[in-house]
Amino acid sequence: MDKQYPIGKFTARDVYSAEELASFIQRIETLPHRLAAEVKKLTPAQWDTPYREGGWTIRQVVHHVADSHTHAYIRTKWALTEDAPTIKAYLEKPWAETPDTRMEVTVSLTLLDALHAKWVT
Template sequence: MPEESLMYPIGRFRFPESKSNACVKEAILGMQRFPVALLELPTGLSDQKLKTTYRPGGWSIRQPVYHLADSHTNAFIRFKLAVIEKKAPMIKPYKENDWAELADSKLQIDASVQLFGGIHKCWCYLMENRNAPQWLRSFFHPEQKQSIARNASALARDWHGKHHLAHIRLVKNANK
């Protein structure tokens, strides 16, 4: 189904099965590398190309870059809340499509890439310096409850990032 391949160019998300310490270390390495990929991929795209959508009814290429910064900023804050609070904190979901339409998503992407890189640097440092009991902490999402290790591992392996980088590649490679 063509729409499916445009919406999910790397396939649909599945939580990783393993939560071993080695998998968490691998996830942290993935998070450390990801901002470089995000910085390099949109290089050379004109403003017009950044306004191009990767599928009918989809976001422009600029929007996933801002969405990644928004999403990972929220995830970093959720992680910190879970680490410091004894009882699983209730986190507030956000409407990503509405956030993607806000005025800041029209800015040049460098501001978002810098934000994303800074968040990842702080987050990776925090994860590298966590203790074992902190990994078992969780937060409560109205739709799901999960440990911070599972959440960080899911983000870091980084289906979410690779998913949106694939959207950018779809547009970038369209005119080659």
């Protein structure tokens, strides 16, 4: 098993059913609440524990989810509003080391809650 991608890397298909799309949207909508429920089970000391050897801390992962989902939301908006959008990548590792990733995880959980509410409409 690849510890960096424990469920494997994503492989997109060309076509998805309406039911699959509805399920994906529902998962996007509920992710902030599911993530918050899991984080609430942890102590603040556990937030600073790497999820795997050599990996990011739980705190960094939560902040990374907020960062990456912000990028995904913006990319979705570009796809909906531009004929040929330029999708800019970002360097995840340096982003995971910026000062804001040491903030309380509740900051990113709040951001995710608002962002996902907008994203699924």
